[in-house]
Amino acid sequence: MTLLRSARRALVLAAAVLLVAALPATALPEAADAGPLDRLRFADVQLLALNDFHGNLEPPGGSGGQIDGVPAGGAEYLATQLDLLSSEVRKRNTVTVAAGDLIGASPLLSAAFHDEPTIESLSLAGLDYASVGNHEFDEGAQELLRIQNGGCHPADGCADPAAPYEGADFQYLSANAFVSATGEPLLPPYAIERVAGVRIGFIGMTLEQTPQIVTQAGVAGLTFTDEVETANRYVAELQARGVETIVVLLHQGGTQAGGGGINDCSNLTGPIVEIAEGFSDAIDVVVSGHTHQAYNCVVDDKIVTSASSFGRLVTDIDLRISRRTGDVVSATAENVVVTRDVPADAEQTELIGRYRTLLGPIAGAQVGLTDTAITRAQETLFTSGTTTALGESALGNLIADAQLAAADDEQGAVAAFMNPGGVRADLDAGPVTYEEAFTVQPFNNYLTTLDLTGAQVQCLLEQQFVTGRTLYPSATVAYTVDPAGTTATAEDPCAGTRVVDASVTIGGAVVDPAATYRITVNSFLADGGDGFTVLAEGTNRVIGGLDVDALAAYLPDDTAIAVPATDRITVAG
Numbered sequence: 340m341t342l343l344r345s346a347r348r349a350l351v352l353a354a355a356v357l358l359v360a361a362l363p364a365t366a367l368p369e370a371a372d373a374g375p376l377d378r379l380r381f382a383d384v385q386l387l388a389l390n391d392f393h394g395n396l397e398p399p400g401g402s403g404g405q406i407d408g409v410p411a412g413g414a415e416y417l418a419t420q421l422d423l424l425s426s427e428v429r430k431r432n433t434v435t436v437a438a439g440d441l442i443g444a445s446p447l448l449s450a451a452f453h454d455e456p457t458i459e460s461l462s463l464a465g466l467d468y469a470s471v472g473n474h475e476f477d478e479g480a481q482e483l484l485r486i487q488n489g490g491c492h493p494a495d496g497c498a499d500p501a502a503p504y505e506g507a508d509f510q511y512l513s514a515n516a517f518v519s520a521t522g523e524p525l526l527p528p529y530a531i532e533r534v535a536g537v538r539i540g541f542i543g544m545t546l547e548q549t550p551q552i553v554t555q556a557g558v559a560g561l562t563f564t565d566e567v568e569t570a571n572r573y574v575a576e577l578q579a580r581g582v583e584t585i586v587v588l589l590h591q592g593g594t595q596a597g598g599g600g601i602n603d604c605s606n607l608t609g610p611i612v613e614i615a616e617g618f619s620d621a622i623d624v625v626v627s628g629h630t631h632q633a634y635n636c637v638v639d640d641k642i643v644t645s646a647s648s649f650g651r652l653v654t655d656i657d658l659r660i661s662r663r664t665g666d667v668v669s670a671t672a673e674n675v676v677v678t679r680d681v682p683a684d685a686e687q688t689e690l691i692g693r694y695r696t697l698l699g700p701i702a703g704a705q706v707g708l709t710d711t712a713i714t715r716a717q718e719t720l721f722t723s724g725t726t727t728a729l730g731e732s733a734l735g736n737l738i739a740d741a742q743l744a745a746a747d748d749e750q751g752a753v754a755a756f757m758n759p760g761g762v763r764a765d766l767d768a769g770p771v772t773y774e775e776a777f778t779v780q781p782f783n784n785y786l787t788t789l790d791l792t793g794a795q796v797q798c799l800l801e802q803q804f805v806t807g808r809t810l811y812p813s814a815t816v817a818y819t820v821d822p823a824g825t826t827a828t829a830e831d832p833c834a835g836t837r838v839v840d841a842s843v844t845i846g847g848a849v850v851d852p853a854a855t856y857r858i859t860v861n862s863f864l865a866d867g868g869d870g871f872t873v874l875a876e877g878t879n880r881v882i883g884g885l886d887v888d889a890l891a892a893y894l895p896d897d898t899a900i901a902v903p904a905t906d907r908i909t910v911a912g
């Protein structure tokens with residue numbers, strides 16, 4: 340114990356020295372160095388922030404487990420790093436927060452137990468407040484309330500009957516998700532925390548478009564409102580209660596179009612920019628997420644950060660708050676890599692081991708074999724002006740083929756389409772286990788086969804350029820895109836000319852606008868997910884098995900998988 344403590348202290352000191360060296364001249368001094376007079380005038384508060392953890396209790400594999408080539412992530416190391424960052428002097432002045440998608444689209448170890456292991460893990464790691472993200476709604480409002488409050492799953496019971504699920508030790512905040520029937524927020528919109536004698540308001544929100552990107556059953560009975568209007572309304576409420584330091588935890592984000600590093604802000608683009616600009620000036624910090632990007636920005640005088648995904652980064656935010664005004668006088672932020680060169684946290688090791696045992700041997704069963712890695716990396720289809728259209732990926736095509744194979748005989752399906760956002764990891768070379776297949780397809784979506792007319796198929800292909808998402812087509816589909824064509828509008832998705840109608844074939848025959856085609860997609864797309872409203876119009880729906888089972892069944896048992904070519908979409912000219 341003594342040894343570990345002194346080892347930790349040495350690490351903390353080393354980290355502190357590095358931190359001071361790396362910070363700009365305007366940076367805050369460490370709280371411990373503040374003189375007695377400063378402590379009377381100011382409160383120094385630390386926020387530690389993460390986002391988009393997605394149930395990654397174990398270190399994520401492949402490139403998903405790295406930051407700039409450095410192995411990063413894993414709850415055992417995340418817990419230790421959080422502990423080190425909130426060094427002992429300052430521990431009481433630290434609030435740990437998160438910006439949504441902590442659960443959902445998780446590896447099997449967490450998903451098999453409805454993400455209870457992740458909530459337990461983050462509670463142990465000291466998380467205080469989290470906004471909901473879109474994925475917190477994957478299993479619906481009632482399930483989210485259970486995740487918050489505890490109790491066994493209504494259908495699947497307790498993971499461990501001896502230790503029923505106790506709920507989250509942290510508080511989910513959800514300012515812009517309302518129960519439609521009552522008009523009341525589903526969960527508390529904000530919280531006020533007293534830290535070092537000052538009060539800080541935390542507002543939690545998800546993106547307004549959550550209903551468009553979550554399966555319809557997940558958001559049934561809920562209404563989502565505008566991020567800016569909602570936040571500013573609650574800011575007024577907080578200020579009326581005398582709170583001047585205000586932090587928004589927002590599950591919406593952006594991307595550095597300039598390709599900057601984890602602590603850069605190189606040409607930040609995306610919805611977060613307009614939102615941060617629209618936010619009241621009383622908001623000091625915006626912890627953002629959803630895009631799985633790392634950035635460290637100041638937008639409209641507000642600190643705006645995001646810490647990548649999967650617990651690979653933590654944002655360390657230092658606030659100096661005036662005791663007289665209650666407002667922030669200076670602030671700095673730094674994204675810190677959750678490296679694995681620190682001691683594993685013993686509580687997290689125990690938790691992972693306990694759920695590994697409960698998960699049992701099904702997870703390790705081999706369902707396929709591959710000689711080479713099959714990746715989800717999308718090819719670039721074309722670049723036209725400021726638009727870059729991405730195209731096929733080998734793994735995406737493989738999944739589309741698997742879905743068609745699951746539905747062609749029984750349902751008469753002639754084509755399948757898969758959304759790129761639903762392919763969550765690569766397949767590494769070697770044996771493919773059920774657990775690995777689940778990591779690629781973790782949504783528990785059901786295959787849905789439906790009727791589209793040929794005209795609707797053409798329209799669906801045009802809609803790809805409205806949504807900015809190119810679907811992976813099964814091998815039975817071929818078509819040509821025209822980079823010089825026009826993109827349709829959201830109002831009239833059929834109006835575009837990006838796809839050459841006469842080039843669209845299914846099973847080698849040109850698609851006839853008046854004919855009917857049986858098309859297989861996952862239940863998320865069938866509901867119109869990712870903005871594919873044309874699929875929501877499909878008729879004669881038949882629901883099949885789980886998407887992951889279709890993939891597992893399609894992979895050959897003992898011969899290597901034939902990696903699909905990415906030649907289904909061609910570019911004109």
Ligand SMILES: [Zn+2]
Pocket residue numbers: 440472473474590628629630
């Ligand atoms: Zn998200």
